[in-house]
Amino acid sequence: MGTSRNVERRTILKVAGASAAVAGLGATTACGGDGGSGDGTVTLRYAWWGGEPRTIAIKKTIALFEKKYPKIKIKPEFTDYEAFWEKFQTQASGGNPPDVFQNAVGFLRKYDKRGVLLDLKAQADAGNLDLDNFRNGVLANGQVDGKQIAIPVGANTMALVIDVKAFEKAGVEAKFGWTWDEYFDALQTIQDKLKIAGDTGYFNIMYLYDLYLRQNGKAFFTDTDLGFTEDDLTQWWEDGYKRVRSGLVADPKKIEQVKPKSGLSAGLAASEFTWDNFSIRYEGEGESDYGLAPIPTTDGKDTGQYLGSLMLSAFSGTKHPKEVAQFISFMVHDPEVGKIMGYDRGILATTEQYDAFKPTDANNKGVAAYEEEVAKAGVLGKITPHPSGADVVEAAFLRIGGEVAQGKTKPADAAKKLFSEAKAAFAG
Amino acid sequence: MTLVKEAPVRPAGKRSAAPAAGRRGRRRENLAGYLFMSPWIAGFLLLTAGPMIASLYYAFTSYNLFTPPQWVGLDNFTTMFQDPRWQKSVEVTLKYVVVATPLKLLLALGVALLLAQKRRGQGLYRAAFYMPSLIGASVSVGFVWRALFSDDAVVDRTQKIFGLDVGGWIGNPDYIIYALVALSIWQFGAPMVIFLAGLKQVPQELYEAAEVDGAGPLRRFWNITLPMISPVLFFNVLLESIHAFQVFGSAYVVSDTRCGPADATLVYTCYLYQKGFKEAQMGFASAMAWTLVIAVALVTAVLFWSQKKWVHYEEAAK
Numbered sequence: 180m181g182t183s184r185n186v187e188r189r190t191i192l193k194v195a196g197a198s199a200a201v202a203g204l205g206a207t208t209a210c211g212g213d214g215g216s217g218d219g220t221v222t223l224r225y226a227w228w229g230g231e232p233r234t235i236a237i238k239k240t241i242a243l244f245e246k247k248y249p250k251i252k253i254k255p256e257f258t259d260y261e262a263f264w265e266k267f268q269t270q271a272s273g274g275n276p277p278d279v280f281q282n283a284v285g286f287l288r289k290y291d292k293r294g295v296l297l298d299l300k301a302q303a304d305a306g307n308l309d310l311d312n313f314r315n316g317v318l319a320n321g322q323v324d325g326k327q328i329a330i331p332v333g334a335n336t337m338a339l340v341i342d343v344k345a346f347e348k349a350g351v352e353a354k355f356g357w358t359w360d361e362y363f364d365a366l367q368t369i370q371d372k373l374k375i376a377g378d379t380g381y382f383n384i385m386y387l388y389d390l391y392l393r394q395n396g397k398a399f400f401t402d403t404d405l406g407f408t409e410d411d412l413t414q415w416w417e418d419g420y421k422r423v424r425s426g427l428v429a430d431p432k433k434i435e436q437v438k439p440k441s442g443l444s445a446g447l448a449a450s451e452f453t454w455d456n457f458s459i460r461y462e463g464e465g466e467s468d469y470g471l472a473p474i475p476t477t478d479g480k481d482t483g484q485y486l487g488s489l490m491l492s493a494f495s496g497t498k499h500p501k502e503v504a505q506f507i508s509f510m511v512h513d514p515e516v517g518k519i520m521g522y523d524r525g526i527l528a529t530t531e532q533y534d535a536f537k538p539t540d541a542n543n544k545g546v547a548a549y550e551e552e553v554a555k556a557g558v559l560g561k562i563t564p565h566p567s568g569a570d571v572v573e574a575a576f577l578r579i580g581g582e583v584a585q586g587k588t589k590p591a592d593a594a595k596k597l598f599s600e601a602k603a604a605f606a607g
Numbered sequence: 608m609t610l611v612k613e614a615p616v617r618p619a620g621k622r623s624a625a626p627a628a629g630r631r632g633r634r635r636e637n638l639a640g641y642l643f644m645s646p647w648i649a650g651f652l653l654l655t656a657g658p659m660i661a662s663l664y665y666a667f668t669s670y671n672l673f674t675p676p677q678w679v680g681l682d683n684f685t686t687m688f689q690d691p692r693w694q695k696s697v698e699v700t701l702k703y704v705v706v707a708t709p710l711k712l713l714l715a716l717g718v719a720l721l722l723a724q725k726r727r728g729q730g731l732y733r734a735a736f737y738m739p740s741l742i743g744a745s746v747s748v749g750f751v752w753r754a755l756f757s758d759d760a761v762v763d764r765t766q767k768i769f770g771l772d773v774g775g776w777i778g779n780p781d782y783i784i785y786a787l788v789a790l791s792i793w794q795f796g797a798p799m800v801i802f803l804a805g806l807k808q809v810p811q812e813l814y815e816a817a818e819v820d821g822a823g824p825l826r827r828f829w830n831i832t833l834p835m836i837s838p839v840l841f842f843n844v845l846l847e848s849i850h851a852f853q854v855f856g857s858a859y860v861v862s863d864t865r866c867g868p869a870d871a872t873l874v875y876t877c878y879l880y881q882k883g884f885k886e887a888q889m890g891f892a893s894a895m896a897w898t899l900v901i902a903v904a905l906v907t908a909v910l911f912w913s914q915k916k917w918v919h920y921e922e923a924a925k
Contacts, residue, residue: 261864265884272672272887293673344777435778436758571886573670578867585780596691607671607888 188512219250221499223506224277228263230460233523239417240516244509251502252276258606264570271295272494282329282492283318283526289567290492293414297493302504303327312530315554320488320562329490329505333525336388336484336553338455339472342465345449346472349373353472356450359391367429369449374430379451381440381441382419383580385573386487387452388601389563390474393483398563405572406563407604409594416583416590422582431584440464454487455549456525469542471549482558489524499577568604575600665893672887683894693895695870696878703784703874704851707791712843715795719802720832733803740796748790751859753777756786756861780871783862787872790857798843805839806832834919839920845910852903855880875899 213367227237234257241253243383256277270276290296299404302308311316313331321329348370351365352357366377381387398406422428429448443451444465450472461469474482476539491510493503510516517532522543527533538544553559579597582588588596641648664667666683668676687693722733742748756762758775767772776782813831822830831838855876858866868876883892 268672268884268887293671295673430778431868432774432778435757436775438863574885578865578870582869583865585869587780604886607886 195340205604211468220252221502222252222254223251223279223499223502224254224256225279225506226263226267226277227281228258229281229523230261234564236519236521236523240513241513243513243519244506247509248502248505250548251506253506255585260415277491277561278497278499279491279506281332282490284487284490284562285565285569285573287321287323287328287492288565289570291323291326292567295495296326297328297495297497297500297503298326298328298586299493299504299507300327302500305501305504307504307508309512312512314526314530314533315486315559317486317488317528320486321490323575328493329488330511331370331488331490331528332511333522334486334488334521334528334550335454335456335479335525336486336550336559337474338458338549339450339452339474340443340444340455340458340461340469341450341472342443342448343470345369345373345375345467349449355470355473355552356479357473357475357480359475359477363422363427366422366450369469370426375446375447376426376448377450378422379426379448379602380419380423380428380431380434380580380584381452382415382422383577383584384452385476385576386454388415388576390483391477392564393560394477394481400564400566400569400572402564403566403605405598409591409598412594412597413591416580416593419580420583420586420590428584431581434463435581443469454525455546458546459522462542471545473553480558482553482556483560484553484558485560485562487525487562488528526550566605568601568607571604571607572597572601575604614818642663662893663895665890666897668888668890670888670890670893672889676691676890679890682919683891684898687891687894692870692873692878694838696873696875697786699873700852700854700875703787703791703854706785707788707854708844708851710788711792711795711847712798712840714792715798715843716802716840718795719806720828722799723803723806733800736799737796740794743794744856746856746860749857750863752786752790752857753863756783756789775855778860778868780846780867780869783868783871785876787854787857791851791854791862798847801839801843802836805836809835837918838920841910841914845907848906849903852899852906904923 225241227233229237230554234255237257238255241255245251256264263281267276267280270371271293272288282290282296287296299308303310308330310327310330317331317334318327320331320334321327326558332420339353344477346353346365347368349365351368353362353365358454369375369377385399392398392407392411397411400406415508419428423431429442433447434442437445437447441461441464442448446467452474454473458469458471474484476482491507493500493507497503512529512531514531514535517527517529517535520527520532521536522538524548527536538547575597579588579593579600583590583593657781665676667678667680669679669682670676718736722729722736754760756776758778760775763773763775773779773782776786809832813835814827817827817831854874858872858874858877859880860871862868862877865875866881876899879892879895879899882888882895
C-alpha cells in the first residue's frame with residue numbers, strides 16, 4: 180500500500196509539474212504578440228521622456244487620437260531622460276524598441292547608423308504623413324543624409340534664464356547684442372551688490388559652448404568629429420575655473436547638492452544658460468520671477484543660435500508603418516494637440532498648432548516673445564551636425580567640466596581627456 | 608547521498624531478491640528528483656550559466672549591442688588597464704572596501720557583544736538594530752542619505768556645532784565617499800546577527816575558569832571570545848569584503864546616477880554600468896566584470912590562506 184501511495188503522489192506531482200511548464204510556455208507565447216488583433220485593431224507603443232506635466236498632457240493627446248482613429252490603440256511608455264535612453268538602447272538592440280518615440284538631435288545619427296530609424300519619406304509620399312507647414316525650416320532638423328528620420332514636435336533655442344528680481348536689484352540689464360565682457364561685468368556687479376554668484380556654471384554646457392564656437396566661426400561638432408582644438412577648450416575651461424574661484428560662478432559643490440533642482444531656482448545664482456522652454460520649469464521650482472535674456476555675443480551681433488528640436492521618430496522594423504505615420508502626422512499637425520501640449524517641448528513646430536495655441540500665462544508668453552525676438556533679429560543659423568556618439572561626448576563634457584570646476588583636474592589635462600574620450604565615442 | 612542510503616521505504620528482503628527492480632526504482636526516483644530540480648536547473652542554465660559564458664566571450668570582443676561582436680583578443684583588457692577612469696574606479700572601490708568593511712564589522716561585533724547579554728527587551732533591541740539591513744538596499748534610503756548629507760542638512764549642521772565647517776558631503780568630491788561608507792556601516796545588522804550566534808556558542812565554563820584565574824573583561828574578550836568566534840569573524844570578513852567590492856546601488860543613487868561629483872563615487876560596478884548601458888561598450892564591460900570576478904576570487908583565496916594563522920577551530924583544539 181505504502182509504495183502505491185508513493186507512486187500516486189509522484190504521478191500527481193509530475194502532472195502538476197508538466198502543467199506548470201505548459202503554463203510557462205503559454206506565458207511566453209502570450210508575450211510575443213505583435214500588436215495586431217483579429218478585428219483589425221492595431222496597437223502602437225509610444226515612448227517619451229519628461230516630467231509629470233508632459234506625461235499628463237501627452238496622455239490627453241493620445242486619448243484624442245484614439246477617438247479619431249478607433250482602429251489604432253496607443254500604449255504609452257515614459258521615464259526620465261537618463262533612464263529613457265538606457266532603456267531604449269537595450270530595447271533597440273533586442274529588436275524591440277517602441278513603434279514611435281521622442282528623439283533629439285544628439286541621437287539621430289547614432290541610431291540611424293544602427294538601422295533603428297524609419298525613413299518617413301516613403302510614408303509622406305504615400306500620403307500618410309504631412310510634411311507641410313513646418314515653421315522656420317525646422318523640418319530639416321530631422322533629416323540625415325537625405326533621409327527624414329524624425330519629425331519635429333517643437334522648436335527651441337538656447338537662452339539665458341535670469342532671476343528677474345536679482346537683475347533688477349543689482350541694476351543690470353540684459354540686452355540684445357551684449358558681449359561676453361559685458362555679461363561677465365554684469366555678474367561682477369551682481370556679486371558686489373547682492374553677494375550671490377551670477378551664473379550656475381556656464382562652461383559645462385555643451386550647447387552653450389557650441390554657440391560660443393559658432394560665434395567664432397567654428398562649431399562643437401563636424402559630421403564625424405569635434406570642430407575645435409584642445410587649446411580652444413583649455414582656454415574656455417581655464418576662464419571658467421577662474422570665475423568659479425572668484426565667486427562669479429556658483430560653487431559647484433552647492434550646485435551638486437541641490438540636484439535635481441537647478442542652481443538658479445535654488446537661489447544659488449542669478450542666471451543660467453539653458454533651452455528657452457526649460458524656463459517654464461523654474462517658475463514651479465524657485466521662489467523668484469524668471470525671465471529670458473539674450474545670449475551674449477563676441478561681435479555684438481551674432482549669437483550663434485539655431486532652432487533645436489524635440490522630435491518624433493519611428494522604429495524601422497515596425498509592423499505598422501502606415502499607422503505610425505498617421506499617428507505622427509496627427510501629433511504634429513492637429514490643432515487640438517497643439518492646444519494641449521503648449522510650449523512644453525518647445526514652440527510648436529507647425530503653423531496649425533502654433534496658431535491654435537495662444538499662451539495666456541506669463542511664462543509661455545515669455546518663451547513666445549523671446550523666440551519671436553530671436554527670429555526677428557535674424558541671427559538664427561542652421562543646426563550643427565551631431566555625429567554618432569554625440570550623446571556620449573555630451574555626458575563626458577559635463578562630467579569632465581565638473582572635474583575642472585571642482586579643482587580636481589587641470590583644464591589642459593581635462594581637454595586632453597575629453598578629446599580622447601570623444602575619439603572612442605565616435606569610433607563606437 | 609545520505610538521504611538515498613537511509614531511505615527506509617524498501618523492505619530489506621526485496622532488495623536481494625530483485626536487484627534489477629531496485630535499480631529501476633532508484634533510477635525512477637532519480638528521474639523524479641531531476642524533474643523536480645528541472646526548473647532550477649533550467650533557470651541556472653538560462654539565467655546564470657548562459658549569460659556568464661556569453662559575457663566571457665564578449666570580454667574578448669568589441670560589441671556595441673547592435674552589430675555582431677568582433678573578436679579583438681585581449682584588447683579590452685589592455686585598454687582597460689590603461690584607462691584612467693578605470694584606474695580611478697579601482698582606487699575608489701579599494702578605498703571603500705578598506706574603510707567600510709572593518710568599520711562595519713567592528714560596529715557589528717560591538718553591538719553584538721552588548722546584545723548578547725541577557726536583559727529585558729532583548730528581542731526588541733535585536734530587531735531594531737537589524738532593521739536597517741532590511742531596508743538599507745532600497746533606493747529610498749539612498750535619497751534619504753542624500754538629504755541627510757547635503758549642504759545645511761542634519762550632518763552639516765551637527766558638524767558646525769563642533770566647529771567643522773566643510774559644507775555638505777554630497778557635492779564634495781573629497782567627502783562623498785564617506786557618506787557611502789556611513790550608509791554601509793549603518794547596515795551592520797546581518798553580520799551582527801551572525802556574531803550573536805557565534806557568541807552564543809562560546810562555552811560559559813571558559814569565562815568562569817578565566818574569572819577564577821583573575822582575568823579582567825578585556826583579557827577575557829581577547830583570550831577567549833575572540834579566538835572562539837574567529838571562524839564566525841572569518842566568515843563575516845569574507846562575506847562583507849565580497850559585498851563591498853560589488854557596491855553599486857548606494858553609489859548610484861546618492862550621487863544622483865552620475866557616480867560623481869568628479870568621479871568621486873565612481874565605484875567599479877558604477878563604471879561597469881556606465882560602459883555597458885550608457886556607452887554600449889558591452890565587450891569592455893564584460894572584460895571589467897571578469898576582472899572583478901578574478902580580483903574577488905584572489906582576495907577570497909588570500910583570506911582563506913590567512914585563516915590558518917588566526918582562525919581557531921574547536922576540532923583542532925581538542
